[in-house]
């Protein structure tokens with residue numbers, strides 16, 4: 001099939017579909033919003049493509065909702081979804097993808113760490129026939145050494161453990177064809193590690209390199225504890241290898257116990273009963289007890305997540321929306 005035909009036919013179901021849907025998750029971003037809309041708006045006007053901007057207000061407690069309402073009143077291409085509380089970035093992104101109507105969808109951070117200008121290159125690649133075009137960070141100069149090191153380790157670990165390769169140094173900043181977005185919207189798991197879900201659905205992809213700038217204003221919402229939990233979500237969501245490792249730990253300790261048991265039996269038979277042994281007893285009891293707790297903890301991680309999924313709660317609750325069809329609560 002000719003690619004250019006497929007691109008022009010892609011929107012046949014809805015001829016009013018804009019070329020671009022920009023999805024912006026926001027949590028207490030009042031400081032950065034004026035700069036964001038200024039730069040994004042200017043860029044999109046120059047680009048000359050039809051577009052919509054979907055702002056997902058992830059339960060902000062500052063003036064974000066008010067600013068968004070004003071923006072919508074001034075330009076109805078700016079659409080707003082207000083969550084009833086903070087659900088987290090991954091869920092906010094999901095909600096945005098659920099309602100995006102464009103032929104292509106680009107999630108972008110509110111703090112301008114994802115330069116909008118890159119979207120032009122994304123679109124070029126999309127027109128060449130790629131379904132997903134993602135931005136890869138050249139360097140991480142703006143991150144601290146610890147963050148850089150932990151990011152490298154994280155990608156190494158997750159790519160060894162999970163079945164689908166997750167490209168390193170990418171964020172959520174990417175352009176996706178509507179087919180890809182529809183596929184992702186069908187994945188309703190609660191443990192939403194978006195980078196993993198993006199990778200899981202597949203499709204033809206291309207990379208674009210860029211330098212990630214500092215946050216334009218305001219504060220980061222991710223501290224190390226949140227990042228650590230994010231990493232755990234990623235690993236448990238995309239791999240059951242830790243469970244297998246737990247099994248191996250059990251087998252190895254059992255094997256060691258058998259060998260040591262045989263040795264002790266032989267020694268007792270040959271040399272008779274040997275009472276002292278407090279140290280070795282303590283070491284063995286503590287070691288095995290510790291290992292059991294670790295293994296239980298690993299199982300618990302998975303069990304907890306299973307429980308989370310089993311409740312089948314909607315992913316998010318929408319309190320109000322502007323310019324979007326109402327009643328969407330992510331339960332589809």
Ligand code: UDP
Pocket residue numbers: 024025026027028029058086087088089092108109110111113215219220221222
């Ligand atoms: N964000 C969100 N909900 C949250 C935390 C963050 O929607 O619970 C949004 C935030 O407003 C921003 C994006 O996610 O648009 C990235 O957040 P941030 O810049 O704080 O993360 P960092 O770039 O430091 O990883």
Ligand code: MG
Pocket residue numbers: 109111113215220
């Ligand atoms: Mg940021």
